[in-house]
Amino acid sequence: MITIDYNICDRMKGCPPARRCPVQAITPVGGEGFFNRKVDRWEINESKCTGCGLCIRICPQNAISKKAK
Numbered sequence: 001m002i003t004i005d006y007n008i009c010d011r012m013k014g015c016p017p018a019r020r021c022p023v024q025a026i027t028p029v030g031g032e033g034f035f036n037r038k039v040d041r042w043e044i045n046e047s048k049c050t051g052c053g054l055c056i057r058i059c060p061q062n063a064i065s066k067k068a069k
């Protein structure tokens with residue numbers, strides 16, 4: 001299971017893992033509004049995620065990791 005450490009994630013709207021996930025499994029919650037640069041949190045949709053690990057490698061904050069279920 002791929003998880004986001006919310007103590008580390010900077011919640012930026014430009015999140016590279018969210019942009020580059022091949023199956024669009026990383027989606028924002030909150031953060032609507034043109035001037036808002038951050039989302040409330042990013043979520044990983046387990047039913048879409050293939051576990052490829054791309055997001056783990058490219059997260060600039062190293063906030064994403066793989067955990068045993």
Ligand code: SF4
Pocket residue numbers: 002020021022023024025026044048049050051052053054055056
């Ligand atoms: S492990 Fe792969 S499929 Fe799953 S959220 Fe990360 S980039 Fe997307």
